[in-house]
Amino acid sequence: MATAAPSLSFPRDIFAALSPSPFLLAHLSPDSPSTNPSRPNGRAPFEFRKPTINTGSLSHCSGSAVVRLGDTAVVCGVRGELLLASNIPNPPVLPTNLNSDREDDAENDASELSSLSLLVPNIELANGASPAHLPGSPPSTLAQSLTSRIRALLYSTQLLRARDLRIIYTPPPSEASGDDEPSEKEVKAYWALYIDIMFISLDGNALDVAWAAVVAALRDTLLPSAWWDEDAQNILCSPSVSDARSLRLRGLPMAVTFAVFKPTELLSEGEQDEENEEEKAWVLSDPDAFEEGLCKEVVTVVVDGSGGKRRMRRIEKRGGGVVGREVMKGLVRRADERWREWSQIDGLKA
Amino acid sequence: MAPQALLSPLHQADGSATYSANGYSVIGAVNGPVEVSRRDELPEEAAIEVNVRPAAGVGGPRERHLESLIQSTLRHIILTRAHPRTLIQVTLQVTSLPEEESSVGDGSGFSFSSLPVLPPLLTTATLALLSASIPLSTTLSATLVAITAAGKIKCAPTAAELVRASAKVSSLHVFAFSVGRALLLAESEGDFEFGAWESACEVAEDACCKSVEGMEVDGEVENGQEFLRGVVEGKVGREMRWRTAA
DSSP states (O other): OOSOOOOSSOOHHHHHHHOHHHHHHHHHSOSSTTSOOOOTTSOOTTOOOOEEEEESOOTTSSEEEEEEETTEEEEEEEEEEEEEGGGOSSOOOOOSOSSOSSOOOHHHHHHHHHHHTOEEEEEEEOTTSSTTSOTTSSOOHHHHHHHHHHHHHHHHTTOSOHHHHEEEEOOOOOSSSOSSSOOOOEEEEEEEEEEEEEEEEOOSOHHHHHHHHHHHHHHHOEEOOEEEETTTTEEEEOOOGGGOEEOOOSSOOEEEEEEEEOGGGTSOGGGOOSTTTTTSOEEEESOOHHHHHHOOEEEEEEEEOGGGOOEEEEEEEESOSSOOHHHHHHHHHHHHHHHHHHHTSTTTOO | OOOEEEEOOOSSSSEEEEEEETTEEEEEEEEEEEOOOGGGOOSSSOEEEEEEEOSSSOOOHHHHHHHHHHHHHHHHHBOGGGSTTOEEEEEEEEEEOOHHHHSTTOOOTTTTOOSTTHHHHHHHHHHHHHHTTOOBSOOEEEEEEEEETTOOEEESOOHHHHHHTTTTEEEEEEEEEETTOOEEEEEEEEEEOHHHHHHHHHHHHHHHHOOOTTOOOTTOOOOHHHHHHHHHHHHHHHHTHHHHHO
C-alpha cells in the first residue's frame, strides 16, 4: 500500500461528463477577473465558428451545397420536378401580366408558391450524426421541427420568385383571329423544388447550418430550360447546360442562433437566489451540442442585410425569460455582424 | 368575440380546460405526475410531454414544431424539480379553426403560418395545468400581434382581419409573458424592422399583463393575466358555494 494518495481532482473530460453544468459555469466565470471567460470549446461567449461552404458537389441534383460549421456538417440537394398545370385542381389566381420583368410582387408570389406547395424541404439526420440520434427510427421530433422551421422560412422570406418556377406557353397567333392581338399566355407547368437536407454530423446549431445550406444550394441551382410542346402535349426540357438558368433569389436572409446558459436553473432549490437571478446568465453565440444540452433558452434571429438595409425576417425565442427587449437588441446587432461574415463566404457572396 | 374558457370539462383527466378565442377552440388535458418510461426519465426533474392534435387529420411536422415550442415554454413555468422522475403529459386538441383558415390554399399570405394557433394552445395548456394543480412558478399569457405594411400594429387580430388584409400584413408575431412581465416566448415571421418588433412587443406586453389599477371598468377589454385569474376565480367560487352559502 505504498501508492500515493489518490488525486482529488478529475481530468477535464470526466468533470465535463459527470457534472456538465458546473463544468461550463467554471469555464464562464474564471477565478481571476483578469482572464476573459471562455467556453469549454475555446471560444469566447460571443464567438462564432467559422463556416465553410462548397457548392455543386452532388452531380445528380439541380443544385447542391455542403456547409460545415465546426463539427456540424450538412449536405443539401435541390431537385426540380415538373408539376403539370392540368394536374392542379384549383389553380391559383395568376397576376395579369405574366411577362413583365419588372413585376416583383413578393406577396402574390408567396401565396402562389405556398398554395401549390412548390417548395418541399425535408431534413434527415444520418445514422451516427449525433450520439443522441438513434439509427433506424422514424424522423425524430428534432428533424420534423427543423423541417417545419425551414419550410416556414422558405415561404415567409419570399426567397424564390414564382416567375422562375413557371413554365409559360405562348400559343402561336392563329390566322383566323386578328394578327394584332397578342395571344394569351398560359402557365402550362411549374417546377416543384424538392430540397433535401442531410446532416452528416450534428454538433449543435442545426438550424443555422441547414438554412445556410438551403440558401447556398438554391443559389447554385440551375433549372433546365423547359417548354410546352403542343404536338407532344407535354413539357420538354433542353439537355444543354448553356440553356439552363439559375434562380434569382430575393435577398440573403441568414439565421443566427444564440443559447442562454442560466446555471441557477440547474442548482438545487435552496441555492436559488431570487435577487441576482438575472445576473447569472450568459448568452452564447453559435452553441455546440454540449452547450445546447445545458441551455434551455434559445434565440434564433434571421436577418437580411443585403441591399445595405437590415431587415428582420424571423425572430424565435423560447424556453426562458432572460432575453427581453434590451438583450434582444444586442443580439440583433451581433446577428448583423454575423450576417456580414456569412455574406463574405464563397458560395453566398453576391 | 371575447375569449371563453372552461376549466375541468373532462372528468377522467387530472386536469383539463377548453379555451376559445378568435375562432380557435382548443381542448387540453393534463395528466401528471404519472409514471415515466425508462427512456424519458429524468433523474432530477419531471419530464414534460406535449401532444398537439390538429383540427383535422393526424399531426405532421408542423405539429411537432408546435409541440417542441410549447414543451420548452411549459418546462420553464412548471416547477419540474418538485416531481423528479415523473411525467407530466399535456394533450392539446384543436377542435375548431376559423373558417378562413380551414379552407386550404385560399391564397392568403400567411396560410402557411403556424403562428395564429400558438396563443390559444399556450393558454389552454396553462389553464389545464392550473386545473390539474401542477405546481407552477408563474402563469403565462400569450397573444398574437400583426404589423401591417403601413406600420400599424394590431393586437390579437382575427383570422378574417388577417385574410382580408393579407396583402398588407407584413409580419406576424406571437409573444408570451409571465406574470412578472418576463418575455417567455417570442416567435415572429415576415418582414419587419427591429424597432417595429420592439413596439409590437410592448403592445403585447400591455395586452398580456397590464397593471390592474384603474382597470376596474365593466366591459373593459381585460388582459391575458386577468382573464386567467377570472377563469380560476369563477371555478373556485362555484366549488366553494356550499361553504359560502351557509
